[in-house]
Structures are given as C-alpha cells and as structure tokens.
Amino acid sequence: MRPPPALGPMTPTGFCGQRPHLAAAEHGQRGGAPSPSPHNTSDADAACVVLGTFAPQRRRIYRLAGAVVHPKLLRSQPSLLSLTMRSFQLLAATALLAPSALAAAVPAVEYCANPRVVSTAYIGRNKDVLVTQTACDDVRAPVAAHALEARQANNVCGSTFDTFCFTPSGGGPDPNECHVITDALLYDSQNVGALFTLDPAQNTTTITMQYRSCESFMVNQAGVALTYCRTDWASILDNLAFNCQATQNAHGGLSVATNQEWFIQVQST
Structure with a gap:
C-alpha cells in the first residue's frame, strides 16, 4: 500500500489546561503557557488546544477530553468546556442492504x-x-445556513473548517485502511467526476464510506443541496486518520465547516 500524501508540517502552538488560554486560542491569538502532552490534560479543564498548520490550508485542531465542542458554542457558552459532550452514537441501518453487504452507520x-x-x-x-x-x-441546521437559500450555486469546495480529535486514545481506525477510502475517492474523482452532491430533496443527507476498521461520513446540515469535491474529502480523511491517532492521544475525529453547514467524521466501524 502506498504511503499517504504529505500533509505538510505541523507546528503546534499550544494553550492547555486553562480556560482563558482556550478562549485566546479560539480567537486566533497566540501566546500563553507552553503546551503539555495531551496525556497530562485533566478532564476538569478538558482542554489541550493545538493550533496546527497543514498544507494546503490552515486548519485548527481542538483536542478535548472525550468531547467535541464547536467554536460557536465555545464563544457563547464557555462553561461547556468543563462538560463531557456526548459522543456521536451510531445506528446500524440494514434496510435495503443485501445480505453480503456491511451494515452502514449513520x-x-x-x-x-x-x-x-x-x-x-x-x-x-x-x-x-x-x-x-x-x-x-430533518437535520438541525445552523442559522448561518439559511443564507444558502438565496444562492444559485451551493458549491462548498475549499470552504474553511475546524478539525477536532476525539480523545483519549484507544479504539481508533487503522489509518492505512482509512487511506484505502482516500484512494477510492481520488479514483472516483478522476473516473466518475470531481464533484458530488448532498441534497436532502433527493433523499441524500448523509454519505457514509466504510472499509474494514475505518468509516467516514459527511453530513449536510444546511437544509439545502451542497456540492463538494471528492479530493477535499480525501484530504480531510487522511488528515484525520493520520493525525488523530493514539500518538496524539486520540481515536479519530471530525472536521466541521466554519459556518457549520456540513461536517466530515472519521471513526472506527
């Protein structure tokens, strides 16, 4: 199996253990105490925020103790940092699947x-x-998504997003098996088409991809059709699979659009 494409250097500048540092990081400010290992971060503080740079664009990684907190929630309700957020539960969907097919999680x-x-x-x-x-x-949509209704084109390729790793370590997908999904996305981009659409009106709100231990899904939270690039999904998938692993005290993660129109998650099956 060929190695994953280079993601570019990661240059962490950390803000850990203190809520004021976390708030400063969320607003893009640099400074504060040096970042300790995520393994040393307490559940009470629930924070080791690492700002990382990955080619080709800047992406922020938030490592939260067993939790995922969206940036808007951090700004509006800082007290949520001390809470353990609910993990994504999975529902095995077996309807319309052939007996030999794997059950898909949604x-x-x-x-x-x-x-x-x-x-x-x-x-x-x-x-x-x-x-x-x-x-x-129905998919709960953020207020910002309503602006899409007036647009003709809802192409969100290249849109900005924030990346979160699920902590602690243990039970994550094999990144090499995730890379098989990446290869499939790139293959389809070249041979089927560069774009795909998530359209609730056409009964496609979520697309899930699965190979052995690795599963990735994309959810449209905008309430209107969104068009996305297969190469962008492939890039996010590799980023999450190889950078939210046990060595980072993580077991998968997700990338959520800055305006919360969509998110892509990577986890074990």
Missing part, C-alpha cells in the same frame, strides 16, 4: 431524524469501499 438522532438507507454501492479501483447514502427527515 449519525445520531441529534443530527439525523429517522435515518433511512436509500442506496448502497462499492467504489474505487477494486470496488472494495462500501458507500451508503442516507436520507433524514
């Missing part, structure tokens, strides 16, 4: 109401990556 009810698998297929050069399209009755 996001929790908190994001996807009444999830229903509407199609499955295998993609990639070797047709070994399972892709599942899931419909939701």
Whole structure:
C-alpha cells in the first residue's frame, strides 16, 4: 500500500489546561503557557488546544477530553468546556442492504431524524469501499445556513473548517485502511467526476464510506443541496486518520465547516 500524501508540517502552538488560554486560542491569538502532552490534560479543564498548520490550508485542531465542542458554542457558552459532550452514537441501518453487504452507520438522532438507507454501492479501483447514502427527515441546521437559500450555486469546495480529535486514545481506525477510502475517492474523482452532491430533496443527507476498521461520513446540515469535491474529502480523511491517532492521544475525529453547514467524521466501524 502506498504511503499517504504529505500533509505538510505541523507546528503546534499550544494553550492547555486553562480556560482563558482556550478562549485566546479560539480567537486566533497566540501566546500563553507552553503546551503539555495531551496525556497530562485533566478532564476538569478538558482542554489541550493545538493550533496546527497543514498544507494546503490552515486548519485548527481542538483536542478535548472525550468531547467535541464547536467554536460557536465555545464563544457563547464557555462553561461547556468543563462538560463531557456526548459522543456521536451510531445506528446500524440494514434496510435495503443485501445480505453480503456491511451494515452502514449513520449519525445520531441529534443530527439525523429517522435515518433511512436509500442506496448502497462499492467504489474505487477494486470496488472494495462500501458507500451508503442516507436520507433524514430533518437535520438541525445552523442559522448561518439559511443564507444558502438565496444562492444559485451551493458549491462548498475549499470552504474553511475546524478539525477536532476525539480523545483519549484507544479504539481508533487503522489509518492505512482509512487511506484505502482516500484512494477510492481520488479514483472516483478522476473516473466518475470531481464533484458530488448532498441534497436532502433527493433523499441524500448523509454519505457514509466504510472499509474494514475505518468509516467516514459527511453530513449536510444546511437544509439545502451542497456540492463538494471528492479530493477535499480525501484530504480531510487522511488528515484525520493520520493525525488523530493514539500518538496524539486520540481515536479519530471530525472536521466541521466554519459556518457549520456540513461536517466530515472519521471513526472506527
């Protein structure tokens, strides 16, 4: 298996253990105490925030003790930092799957109401990556997403996002198996098309990809059709798979659009 593409150097400048440092990091300020190892971060402080630079664009990584906190929530409700946020629960969706197909997981009810698998297929050069399209009755959308309704084109390729690693370590996916999904995305980008669409009106709110121990899914939270690049998903997938591992005191993670229109998650099956 060929090695993953270079993600560029990571140059951490850390803010750990203290809420004022975390608030400073969220607003893009640099400074504060040196960053200790995430292994030494207490659950009470629930914070080891690392600002990292990955080619080709800047991405922020938040390592929270067993929690994922969106930036808007950090700004509006700082007290949430001391809480353990709920992890994403999985619902095994077996309807419409052939007996030999793997069960596909979909996001929790908190994001996807009444999830229903509407199609499955295998993609990639070797047709070994399972892709599942899931419909939701409703997906909670941020206020910022309503601005999309007036647009003609909802292409969100290249949009900015924040990246979160799930802590602590243990039970994460094999990054090399995640890279098989990356290869399948790149193969389809060249042979099927560079773009794909998540359209709630066409019963496609969530797309899940699975290969052995690795699973990645993208959720449209905007409430309107969003078009995204397969190469962008591939880049995010490799970034999460190889940089949210046990060596980073993590077991997978997610990238969420800055305006929360969408998110991509990587986890074990």
